[in-house]
Amino acid sequence: MTEIQALKQDFAGAMPADTRDIPVKRLWQRFEPIALGTGTIVILLLVWEFLPRIIPMKEGTKLFFTVPSQIAGTLWDMFATGSIWQPLGVSAAAFTVGLLLAVAAGLPLGVLLGRSATLNAMFDPFITAFNATPRLVFLPLLMLWFGIGLWSKVAIVFLGALFPILINTYEGVRNADKVLINVVRSFGATEWDIARLVVVPNSLPFIVVGLRLAIGRAVLGVVVAEFFGSQDGLGVVMVRAASQFKVDVVFAGLIVFAALSLIMTALVKLLEDRMSRWRPEHVNAN
Amino acid sequence: MAKEFAYRASFAQQHRKVLLGTLAVVLFLAAWQAIFLVVPFDPLFISKPSLIAAGFVDLVQSGELVHDLAVSAAPFFCGLIAAAVIGVPLGIVMGWRARVGYALDPLMTVFYASPLVALAPLLVIFFGVGLWGKTIIVFFLSVFPFIFNAYAGVHAVDRLLISVVRSLGGGEWDLYRTVIFPSVLPYVVAGARIAIGRALIAVLVGEFFAASEGIGYAISRLGDLFALDQMFGCILTVMVIAVVLTEGIRWGERTAFPWRVGR
Numbered sequence: 001m002t003e004i005q006a007l008k009q010d011f012a013g014a015m016p017a018d019t020r021d022i023p024v025k026r027l028w029q030r031f032e033p034i035a036l037g038t039g040t041i042v043i044l045l046l047v048w049e050f051l052p053r054i055i056p057m058k059e060g061t062k063l064f065f066t067v068p069s070q071i072a073g074t075l076w077d078m079f080a081t082g083s084i085w086q087p088l089g090v091s092a093a094a095f096t097v098g099l100l101l102a103v104a105a106g107l108p109l110g111v112l113l114g115r116s117a118t119l120n121a122m123f124d125p126f127i128t129a130f131n132a133t134p135r136l137v138f139l140p141l142l143m144l145w146f147g148i149g150l151w152s153k154v155a156i157v158f159l160g161a162l163f164p165i166l167i168n169t170y171e172g173v174r175n176a177d178k179v180l181i182n183v184v185r186s187f188g189a190t191e192w193d194i195a196r197l198v199v200v201p202n203s204l205p206f207i208v209v210g211l212r213l214a215i216g217r218a219v220l221g222v223v224v225a226e227f228f229g230s231q232d233g234l235g236v237v238m239v240r241a242a243s244q245f246k247v248d249v250v251f252a253g254l255i256v257f258a259a260l261s262l263i264m265t266a267l268v269k270l271l272e273d274r275m276s277r278w279r280p281e282h283v284n285a286n
Numbered sequence: 287m288a289k290e291f292a293y294r295a296s297f298a299q300q301h302r303k304v305l306l307g308t309l310a311v312v313l314f315l316a317a318w319q320a321i322f323l324v325v326p327f328d329p330l331f332i333s334k335p336s337l338i339a340a341g342f343v344d345l346v347q348s349g350e351l352v353h354d355l356a357v358s359a360a361p362f363f364c365g366l367i368a369a370a371v372i373g374v375p376l377g378i379v380m381g382w383r384a385r386v387g388y389a390l391d392p393l394m395t396v397f398y399a400s401p402l403v404a405l406a407p408l409l410v411i412f413f414g415v416g417l418w419g420k421t422i423i424v425f426f427l428s429v430f431p432f433i434f435n436a437y438a439g440v441h442a443v444d445r446l447l448i449s450v451v452r453s454l455g456g457g458e459w460d461l462y463r464t465v466i467f468p469s470v471l472p473y474v475v476a477g478a479r480i481a482i483g484r485a486l487i488a489v490l491v492g493e494f495f496a497a498s499e500g501i502g503y504a505i506s507r508l509g510d511l512f513a514l515d516q517m518f519g520c521i522l523t524v525m526v527i528a529v530v531l532t533e534g535i536r537w538g539e540r541t542a543f544p545w546r547v548g549r
Contacts, residue, residue: 032385032388033388033391036385036388036389037388037389037391037392037393038392039389040389040390040392040393041392041393041396044393064412118306121302121303121306121307121310122306122307122309122310123310124303124307125307125308125310125311126310126311126314128529128533129525129528129529130525132483132525132528132529132531132532132533133486133524133525133528133529134483134486134487134490134524134528136487136490136491136494136502137490137502137505137521137524137525138521139494140494140505140506140508140509140510140517141509141517141518141521143509144331144509144512144514145331216399219401220401220403220487223401223403223404224403224487224491227406227407227491227494227495228494228495235404238404238407239407242407242408242411243407243411245411247408250404250405250407250408253404254400254401254404254405255400257400257401257404258396258399258400258401261399261400261401262399
């Protein structure tokens with residue numbers, strides 16, 4: 001055997017032929033989704049930014065058309081001059097109060113409905129009807145009843161946020177482990193004990209999903225209520241800006257609302273992680 | 287010798303849920319009507335079922351209700367159909383071609399998660415108050431559920447089934463017909479259910495903001511006129527339509543795709 005043949009035999013089983021390619025391929029595979037995703041957004045933003053300079057536009061359209069840099073500038077201005085805090089405070093107040101009321105009403109009611117099949121059957125038509133209807137349809141009525149201040153907004157947020165919480169809590173309670181309930185019962189627990197020890201901890205993932213949905217609907221509720229039935233708040237600022245053709249303010253407001261929604265959802269996730277520490281399978285796919 | 291006989295629950299027990307539900311609704315209406323025997327009735331503040339029924343009959347007979355519903359239905363259906371026609375293929379392409387999915391997914395998520403309703407006044411100012419403006423709002427709000435559900439539907443297609451069809455000699459068309467279409471359809475129908483809810487919101491937002499016709503405008507106008515019985519009638523009509531559409535699709539999903547329990 002020649003020297004080369006001997007060397008080849010030595011290394012024969014040790015290295016596959018294309019080992020050199022694999023590290024690079026794996027790196028790209030890991031980054032590809034993120035790269036493509038962010039890349040698309042960046043490209044779209046750039047195209048949007050330079051569109052007015054590339055395509056000639058009529059003077060009328062130029063009045064409407066806004067670009068990302070303008071929106072960013074307006075957003076910065078709003079925060080720097082502090083002009084955003086008062087409207088945002090009003091909106092956030094309505095949002096928070098409505099959401100808290102919905103949680104305070106929805107959680108106990110959901111547990112109650114989950115435990116009692118009779119009550120569930122009786123409430124079901126109302127829940128289905130209210131869940132399917134867009135809350136917006138009640139706005140004129142609520143404005144008649146509560147006026148155009150804080151409470152009509154709170155009412156819309158409450159109606160929007162109540163049903164996801166209610167329905168998801170109910171689902172969670174129904175899925176509570178019957179074995180555990182029987183164990184606790186055989187140790188002499190009352191209904192309240194059963195709820196506290198078994199049902200509520202077990203339904204936590206469901207409740208969290210309900211909270212997430214409720215937050216989304218609550219933000220929608222605040223925006224919509226402020227468009228039509230309010231005197232101050234971020235939504236009112238947006239509507240006024242829209243009628244003055246200040247499109248950048250409208251987009252800036254939209255971004256603030258979206259950020260609010262994202263922050264609340266992240267808070268809920270933190271809360272959930274904190275409360276789920278006792279779970280053996282602490283891997284959340286939610 | 288044990289006598290075996292079939293035990294059938296009584297009629298009341300079998301249909302317990304529906305009966306209890308109906309009972310609850312009847313009790314609620316009766317209580318609503320009866321409470322004014324004790325509580326003073328302020329016609330500017332609230333209405334009673336008897337007056338609401340009378341007002342409703344009035345509206346139907348004068349043809350106003352039907353006309354308003356027709357005016358609202360046009361942008362609703364146009365926008366929904368446009369959203370389905372554009373959204374479902376887009377979602378399928380996103381699911382089928384992984385790279386397109388990677389590229390568009392974050393963008394679509396951003397759109398889906400932000401309260402696009404906030405742009406409604408802007409869209410009305412741009413596109414006007416008539417059919418076109420409302421259709422655009424409906425389209426933008428309802429396209430994203432279609433896209434995401436079609437995307438999820440394609441992702442849910444079982445690769446094993448595709449291999450089976452191919453190994454049994456199936457062509458592209460067989461693949462679509464036997465595997466892809468039945469897998470994607472339940473997701474698309476669920477997406478349609480969500481999109482319908484959003485489309486209703488979009489129609490109402492468009493009409494509340496600036497319109498001279500349509501059911502949303504009717505509710506708003508009747509509120510301004512303090513015609514509470516007719517206003518309640520219109521609100522209840524919208525509720526009934528919403529429930530019929532949503533529950534109708536749910537029933538359709540359960541009947542046509544019984545293997546898919548829940549979402």
